[in-house]
Amino acid sequence: MTITQALKFATAKLTASYITDSPRLEAEILLAEVINQPREFLLAHAEKRLTKNQNTKYKLQITRRLKGEPIAYLIGRQEFYGLAFKVNKNVLIPRPETELMVEEALPLITRNPARPAGGSQPVTLIDIGTGSGCVIIALAKSIINYESSITNHKFIGIDISKSALGVARQNAKLHGVNKDIKFIKSNLLELILNSKFVIRNCKLIILANLPYLTASQIKNSPAIKREPRLALSGGKNGLELYEKLFKQIKKLRDVNILCEFDPRQSAKIKQLIKRELPQAALQIKKDLAGLNRLAIIELLSNDSGINTGIARLRI
Numbered sequence: 001m002t003i004t005q006a007l008k009f010a011t012a013k014l015t016a017s018y019i020t021d022s023p024r025l026e027a028e029i030l031l032a033e034v035i036n037q038p039r040e041f042l043l044a045h046a047e048k049r050l051t052k053n054q055n056t057k058y059k060l061q062i063t064r065r066l067k068g069e070p071i072a073y074l075i076g077r078q079e080f081y082g083l084a085f086k087v088n089k090n091v092l093i094p095r096p097e098t099e100l101m102v103e104e105a106l107p108l109i110t111r112n113p114a115r116p117a118g119g120s121q122p123v124t125l126i127d128i129g130t131g132s133g134c135v136i137i138a139l140a141k142s143i144i145n146y147e148s149s150i151t152n153h154k155f156i157g158i159d160i161s162k163s164a165l166g167v168a169r170q171n172a173k174l175h176g177v178n179k180d181i182k183f184i185k186s187n188l189l190e191l192i193l194n195s196k197f198v199i200r201n202c203k204l205i206i207l208a209n210l211p212y213l214t215a216s217q218i219k220n221s222p223a224i225k226r227e228p229r230l231a232l233s234g235g236k237n238g239l240e241l242y243e244k245l246f247k248q249i250k251k252l253r254d255v256n257i258l259c260e261f262d263p264r265q266s267a268k269i270k271q272l273i274k275r276e277l278p279q280a281a282l283q284i285k286k287d288l289a290g291l292n293r294l295a296i297i298e299l300l301s302n303d304s305g306i307n308t309g310i311a312r313l314r315i
Contacts, residue, residue, distance in 0.1 A: 001055055004046045006031055010062045017066050026071055027062075033075045034058045081138040085171050090163035091132040097287045098209055100294050101258050102138045104285055108205055108256050109143060109153070122152040127207045128188055128245065130157035133168030133181070135207055140177040155181040158188070188241070189248045204255040210241040239265060239272055246276035255299045263291035273297060 001009065007027050014023035032039045034057050035050070050058065061074055072078040072093045078085055080094035081102050087093055109123055127136035136157045143153060155177075159165050165183050172178040184191060242259060249257065261269050266284065273282055273295065280297045287293035 002047050002049050003031065003042050006050055006055070006058055007042065010058070013062055013066060019066060019068065020071075026065065029071060030061045030065065030074060031058055034061060078132075080132075080134040083134075083138060083141070083175060085132045085134050085137075086167060086174065087132055088167060090161065091167045094132060094134040097289075097293055098135065098260060099138075100285060100287050101135055101207055101209065101260055102142070104294060104296060105139055105205060105207060105258055106142060109139075122154070122202045123205060124154045124156065124202050125205045125207065126156045126158060126189075126192075128158045129208060129210045129241075130159045130168050130183065131164050131209075133157055133171045133183070135209065136181055137168075137172055137175050137177055139207075140172075140180050141175055144177065144180060156192075157181055157183045158186050158192075159183075160185065160187050188245050193248060202254075204252065206249070206255060206257045208242070208245060208257065209260040210245065239268060242269065243272055243276065246272065249299070250277065253299050257295075257297040257299075259295040259297070260293060261295060263293060266292040269295055 007024070010027035010030065011024045014020055014026055020026050028039050028042055032042060034054055035041070064074060065071060070093055072087050073089060076086060076088065078087050078094050080096075081099050085094060105125070109125070125136065125139060127133075127139075130136055136155055140155050157165070157168055157172075159168065162185055165185055168183055169178065172181050172183070186192065239261075242261070245257075249255065259269070270282070270284070273280060277297060277299065280299050282298075283296040284292050285294040285296060
């Protein structure tokens with residue numbers, strides 16, 4: 001088959017399956033990956049014939065897509081915040097709406113107040129449920145590359161999945177920040193809370209894109225069934241992990257927590273925050289679609305200036 005014939009074949013198959021709203025685009029993305037060329041090459045070389053191996057591989061990719069496998073897994077990467085991240089079946093595919101978390105976290109860091117003795121207060125960013133590492137890596141690159149005046153920062157990525165952490169480490173190395181980020185296997189903040197090293201006078205920014213779907217939402221969403229259930233299921237009401245996290249951080253001060261949630265959970269997550277963190281200040285941010293997407297929680301400093309019980313891991 002020529003490139004033109006291959007694209008016509010694949011577009012027809014994908015269109016008939018109703019599995020995608022962009023059959024031609026996906027046909028082009030998959031073919032460009034198979035022949036290891038940019039999509040522009042397909043237009044410029046429409047009559048070029050595929051090799052036997054390329055033809056076989058392309059048909060296999062289309063078959064896998066027709067069975068519901070996400071295109072990001074098929075090509076092994078997904079773009080997030082202008083960066084390409086390696087993804088596979090062990091990690092959730094980064095979503096555009098999660099970029100809001102990066103955009104809202106950056107000002108919290110750059111507005112970091114100076115200390116009376118001079119210099120800015122140390123900042124530790126902890127990304128819970130890091131998955132592919134897209135959030136903490138995008139933040140690390142942004143801060144290191146564009147905020148050179150901020151030098152006393154630490155980055156930590158936490159996940160309960162060893163396989164996900166392996167992907168995150170690969171992505172950190174790919175983007176040149178592997179020496180700047182510490183990746184830790186932990187169930188939320190358990191390992192950090194139970195360790196022995198205290199970081200004093202440290203401002204904490206906790207980023208949490210935890211699983212927040214209910215079992216029925218997962219069951220009724222064929223597009224996400226191929227992604228790891230561990231990264232999707234938030235228990236019966238979708239907020240069980242957030243409830244556990246909020247209980248863990250009750251005793252913290254001088255901390256901002258950014259939590260992504262399903263817009264349909266707006267009322268429930270507000271109630272949960274009010275119940276578990278009654279002293280906290282709360283903002284709700286909307287995504288580009290105008291839907292409630294991100295909760296920004298602030299717990300103010302105590303008199304001691306010490307975060308007791310957290311950031312006690314030697315990093």
